Amino acid sequence: MFSNVARKYQNWKRYRSVYNELSQLSSRQLSDIGINRSDIDPLARSMSR
Template identity: 75%
Template sequence: MIGTVARKYQNWKRFRSVYNELSRLTPRQLSDIGITRDDIMPLARSSVR
């Protein structure tokens, strides 16, 4: 039980970190790395799988 809660918390922290970092980028910066604003949520979600 505690391990599950800790794992979920770590996953949430990783998701938020990726999401926040990508969200701070300008459209030009996102384009330079080959993604769009619409790609941010799926990319953040996939970072915890």
């Protein structure tokens, strides 16, 4: 049980890290790497699994 909670917490931390990093980029920077602002949440979620 504890390992499940720890894993979920680590996944959440990874999600927040990716989300925050991408959110700080300008729309131009996001466009340069092929990401729309609306793609940030789904992308961060997929990277945190």
